[in-house]
Amino acid sequence: MPKVTKKTLNCRGRLLDLAQPAVMGILNITPDSFFAGSRVSPDETLSRASQMLTDGATFLDIGGYSTRPGAAEVSPSQEADRVLPVIESILRNFPDALVSIDTFRASVARQAVQAGACLINDVSGGTLDPAMFETVGDLARSGLTVPYVLMHMRGTPQTMQTMTTYQQLTVDVIDELARQLARLRRLGAVDIILDPGFGFAKTPSQNFELLSQLDSFHVFDEPLLVGLSRKTTIWKTLTIKPEQALNGTTVLNTAALLKGASILRVHDVREAVEAIKLSQKLIFFE
Template identity: 50%
Template sequence: MSLRKEKMSINLKGSLFSLDEPLVMGILNVTPDSFYSGSRCQSEQAIMRRAEDIVNEGGAIIDVGAYSSRPQAENIPEEEEMKRLGFALEIIRRKYPDVPVSVDTFRASVAWRCVEEYGVAVINDISGGELDKNMFETVARLQVPYILMHMRGTPRDMMRHTHYENLIAEMLLYFSERVERLTSMGVNDIIIDPGFGFSKTLDDNYLLMNRLEEFTVFGFPLLVGVSRKSMIYKYFGTTPAESLTGTTVLNTLALSKGAGILRVHDVKEAVEAVKLVQKTFSSR
């Protein structure tokens, strides 16, 4: 096992955030149908409470999503997505104006409005620019960090696109092509997300975890999001609510293989995993 050796940082709203110690990104969903009920926040009180928990437990970034990406999720219109996001972002900005916020969207126009109107610091695109051809140009114009994730198809049909001749080689090519396009457009802050659970079988997800360090080859921060996902609860035959231990184990493995950002529901446990892994490797 080996921790990421190169020093990294990301520019969030003009401030450099070091990744010498990995960051934890807390999930805040303003959707009625996210796969894990514990992450759903629809009222002002629930949004404020969730944001407060993320910050108090050591989360460095709040990731807000208004469009569920679970398999067979309902497709919602752009106007509804923006309405949900605007409601949450205004509350968070009022409560925590200095905390960087990421928005989970694949729509370029939504990304633009969130940055321009609400000061969002990061765009988190599950589609790698495939579901909106204007996304790369938009991110280049906005000059904000972009989370580039691997997925095939759409959230509704992604599990029909799980056949690979060579999963790791095909994913590396996918990222290589898109990183080249983004950097040629002037996007400086790219974050690589292998997309655990997206268009991948259960066994694919564990192969990916086993070879995760190969995705540090691009020289950009690596984000891992395995929190309470089906690769845990389907393997054990349990539920998302019973998947905290499995999440912590996989987060720890991911950190040992170079992850610089953990995207999680359970911030306190992830922060503790970061500190223990850092302590272990710094004591050699």
């Protein structure tokens, strides 16, 4: 079992202790996300958000651009039009909610933060918008403390599955994240969360390899976010559909927790919270 290290995030002045892992609930304001159960219309958002918060979600991750392989292109203005009203509505109705914006575009991230989002979740790790790191640095220098999720990905959502060749998978992913992390630090970013990017420029076999070596990422001494929920790695391995992949998700989430994951990004919040409670009993029993 990994040693659990306390890590505090400053989310716009609210301190969050990740000594006990947190859950990030997925709210996709898109018509084409890979798991149909994660797609919500603006009218459904409040009820889904309410249920996730009741079930124990720490963050609500709002996305307006599907990053599944082969997803259709969405303009920045269309993406903003999808997510900004939802963020504002959630925070009007649940003022204490911690809202994350799932975007790789600096302009959308900045607008979302202005609307009240307290965390930026960038699946591209700053590789798809050269203004993203500057934006994160600007926010930090202005005193607006907004943690940033730095995820590993190669290419674009449309091309990433053609870029799965690595010399040494875990070493290469760590090296590529390290270079981006150094750039962020030079620009003044403070609270950074690392995400190995399961399913992004990785085959199912590579995802299992990466998960088996997840504790290697503690070399950074940064909290780790893991997003495995209902992904292809699970349902193709089990020859089932995404709608049947909850049990497999819980199994892999538990493995991630036992290797030191600090945040689970999931479609099913209650089950993830239960996995955290039970795995923590094992970790602290040692």
